[in-house]
Each structure stands twice: as structure tokens, then as C-alpha cells.
Amino acid sequence: MSDTRIAFIGAGNMAASLIGGLRAQGIPAAQIRASAPGAETRGRVATEHGIEMFADNAVAIDGADVILIAVKPQAMKAVCQALKPSLKPEQLIVSIAAGINCASLQNWLGEQPIVRCMPNTPALLRQGVSGLYANKQVSLVQREQAQTLLSAVGLAFWLEDEQQLDAVTAVSGSGPAYFFLLIEAMTAAGEKLGLPREIASKLTMQTALGAAHMALSSDVDAAELRRRVTSPAGTTEAAIKTFQAGGFEALVEKALGAAAHRSAELAEQLGQ
Ligand SMILES: NC(=O)c1ccc[n+]([C@@H]2O[C@H](COP(=O)([O-])OP(=O)(O)OC[C@H]3O[C@@H](n4cnc5c(N)ncnc54)[C@H](OP(=O)(O)O)[C@@H]3O)[C@@H](O)[C@H]2O)c1
Structure with missing residues (x-):
């Protein structure tokens, strides 16, 4: 870069x-x-980052190697169609818009190299964590440019099949909300068990953070980490058995399936 x-x-x-x-x-x-x-x-x-700002999109992209489009999905069609006459064929387009697929982007922008x-x-x-998909016009150098861009805000993983982005949406795109739901539920349960709300909330959040750090830095998988902290007939086992008796894993699978299905549906609607 x-x-x-x-x-x-x-x-x-x-x-x-x-x-x-x-910038960092x-x-x-x-x-x-x-x-x-x-x-x-x-x-x-401009004040915060010291960069040059423009009111006109066509002027902003003049001379750019990479154009990252970061407008709301509903604005994508109009923005792309207006940009099309000003694009050079070698300019890489990176779209972060949720639910807008490469076929729609190509319809609106023409045959550009596109990373979604x-x-x-x-x-x-x-x-953060991102899934990335490149159309066939994207060169190796452009892949690296897109990787560097998204890596500036977290981890970035390439996918070979664009449909896998629906699964990424279901796992990590919508994923923060699942953890927020678990934090809400554990905080409320801790409070019912007699803890002050503030303490129940901090205990839950620090536990989520610590568990994620442990899982990320460990060379064994989450199932093994769980086995290691679940003593037979202990407290953790009592809770895990209760989760599983309630169909926890099947429910998670169903929930993520619903998110992936909705992601594909939205792509249909937004891409019109
Ligand atoms: N936020 C997230 O965590 C997240 C996660 C995944 C994907 N995304 C995707 O990222 C994209 C941006 O989301 P965001 O949260 O950053 O939205 P945002 O804060 O609302 O920012 C949208 C920006 O687009 C600008 N804009 C609107 N119309 C425009 C036009 N015609 N030409 C140029 N710029 C225009 C707006 O300008 P003004 O400020 O002047 O109004 C604003 O700066 C979305 O497509 C979303 O799906 C976001």
C-alpha cells in the first residue's frame, strides 16, 4: 500500500x-x-483524519487505485450508477454494503474488478472480522490491497464462493447481537441469583472477553476447552446439561440458518 x-x-x-x-x-x-x-x-x-474531502464522488475517485464504497445499501444503486461514467477499468471497487452482490454491483458499475x-x-x-470475495477481474495485487484495507479494522478472510458471504453474515455479521443477547440473559440470570445488576453485567462481559481470548490463543478447539473446564458432576456440567436438554445447539443452527436465508433474500431485493 x-x-x-x-x-x-x-x-x-x-x-x-x-x-x-x-492512518494508524x-x-x-x-x-x-x-x-x-x-x-x-x-x-x-477532514479535521479528525487530516484527509482531503469532496462533495462530488466523481472528483473524489479521480486518480484513485482503490475505491471503497461505504454508503448505506439502499443508496448503492444510485451511487454506483452515477460513478460508472467516471471509472477507469483498472480501478478496484471494494464494497462493504450488506446484501449487495457482485452481479448487482457489476450491473450498476460495469466490468470492474470488485471485492465484496x-x-x-x-x-x-x-x-472486527470480515469475509471477502473477489470477482475474476481482481488481480493478486488488488487482492492484497483489499486485504490490507479490511485488516485495518480486524481480521479478514477470503472466500472462494460468493454465497458463503450469506454464511459470514449469519456467523459474524449478525454475530455481535447474539453475544449481546447472551450477555443480557446471563446478566438477568445473575441478578435473579442475587447479584447487583452492575456486577452481574461486568462478570458476564469480562467472562465473554476472557473466554474469547482463551479460545483464540489456544491450540485446542472450543469443545476441548469446554471439556477441560467441565468437571464430572460439577457446576459447569449442571449448566451445560441444562442448555443441551433445551436444544441449545439445534437452536443456534436454526437461528444462523434463518440469518443466512434472510441475507440471500435481502440481496435479491436490494439488487433490483
Ligand atoms: N456499521 C457497521 O458496522 C457495518 C457493518 C457491516 C457493513 N456495513 C456497511 O457499511 C456501509 C456504511 O455503513 P455505515 O454504518 O458507515 O453508514 P453511515 O454511518 O450512515 O455512513 C454512510 C455515509 O454515506 C454517505 N452518503 C450518503 N449518500 C451518499 C452519496 N450519494 N454519495 C456519497 N456518500 C453518501 C453519508 O454522508 P453524510 O454523512 O454526509 O450523510 C455517510 O457519510 C453500509 O452499506 C453497511 O451495510 C456497516
Whole structure:
């Protein structure tokens, strides 16, 4: 990325996180530019990140090697169609819009190299994880550019089949909300067992963080880690047996299946 020029179309939460991540990795402000219709957004992002801001998307992409489109999914069609006449064939398009597939992007933009990404909200704290899919026009160098971009806000994994992005949406895209639900439920249960709410909440969140750190740094899988902390006839076993008697694993599978199905449905609707 030493001399890659990046243009962001849209400068909201996600774009600002990516710009902050790139700047933190030492990418000079002069290599990054962004556009947004709102003067307030332009002023805020220019002040915070020291980058040049534009009101006109076509001007922002002039001379860019990579164009990252970070507008709401509902705005994608109009934004892409308006950009099309100004695009150079070698410019890489990176889309982070949820539920907009490559076929729709190609319809609106033409035969560009396109990387479609599915990041998640912890990207706002640079603790995100993304799935990436490249169409066949994307070169190896452009893959590396997209990887560097998304890695600025967390981990990034390539997928060979675009449909797998529906599964990524179900696992990590929507995933933070599942953990929030578990945090809510464990906090409420801790309170019912007699703990002050504040303490139940902190115990739950720190446990989630600690367990994720343990699982990430361990060389054995989560099932083995669980076995190691589950003594026969102990307290953990009592809880795990109760979860399993309630069909926990089957419920998780059903929930993620519903999310993946909805992701595919939304792609149909948004891509019209
Ligand atoms: N937030 C997440 O965690 C997350 C996770 C996964 C995927 N995504 C995807 O990331 C994309 C952006 O999400 P976000 O949360 O960053 O949204 P956001 O904060 O609402 O930002 C959207 C940005 O688009 C700008 N914009 C609107 N119309 C435009 C136009 N015609 N031309 C150029 N810019 C325009 C807005 O400008 P103004 O500020 O001037 O109004 C704003 O800066 C979405 O497609 C979403 O699906 C987000």
C-alpha cells in the first residue's frame, strides 16, 4: 500500500473506522480521500483524519487505485450508477454494503474488478472480522490491497464462493447481537441469583472477553476447552446439561440458518 491511493465514497461510521485504521498503520493522509454529501461530515472527517474531502464522488475517485464504497445499501444503486461514467477499468471497487452482490454491483458499475466484503460492527473498535470475495477481474495485487484495507479494522478472510458471504453474515455479521443477547440473559440470570445488576453485567462481559481470548490463543478447539473446564458432576456440567436438554445447539443452527436465508433474500431485493 506504499503508494496506493484510496478513495472512500461515504464517510460515515464504517468509512471513518477504516480511515482511522489505515492512518494508524502509517498510511499517509495524502493517499486517502473521501466524499460525503454533508458539509458537517466532511468537516469532521477532514479535521479528525487530516484527509482531503469532496462533495462530488466523481472528483473524489479521480486518480484513485482503490475505491471503497461505504454508503448505506439502499443508496448503492444510485451511487454506483452515477460513478460508472467516471471509472477507469483498472480501478478496484471494494464494497462493504450488506446484501449487495457482485452481479448487482457489476450491473450498476460495469466490468470492474470488485471485492465484496462483509465486515461487522466491532470494526468500529478495530476488533472486527470480515469475509471477502473477489470477482475474476481482481488481480493478486488488488487482492492484497483489499486485504490490507479490511485488516485495518480486524481480521479478514477470503472466500472462494460468493454465497458463503450469506454464511459470514449469519456467523459474524449478525454475530455481535447474539453475544449481546447472551450477555443480557446471563446478566438477568445473575441478578435473579442475587447479584447487583452492575456486577452481574461486568462478570458476564469480562467472562465473554476472557473466554474469547482463551479460545483464540489456544491450540485446542472450543469443545476441548469446554471439556477441560467441565468437571464430572460439577457446576459447569449442571449448566451445560441444562442448555443441551433445551436444544441449545439445534437452536443456534436454526437461528444462523434463518440469518443466512434472510441475507440471500435481502440481496435479491436490494439488487433490483
Ligand atoms: N456499521 C457497521 O458496522 C457495518 C457493518 C457491516 C457493513 N456495513 C456497511 O457499511 C456501509 C456504511 O455503513 P455505515 O454504518 O458507515 O453508514 P453511515 O454511518 O450512515 O455512513 C454512510 C455515509 O454515506 C454517505 N452518503 C450518503 N449518500 C451518499 C452519496 N450519494 N454519495 C456519497 N456518500 C453518501 C453519508 O454522508 P453524510 O454523512 O454526509 O450523510 C455517510 O457519510 C453500509 O452499506 C453497511 O451495510 C456497516
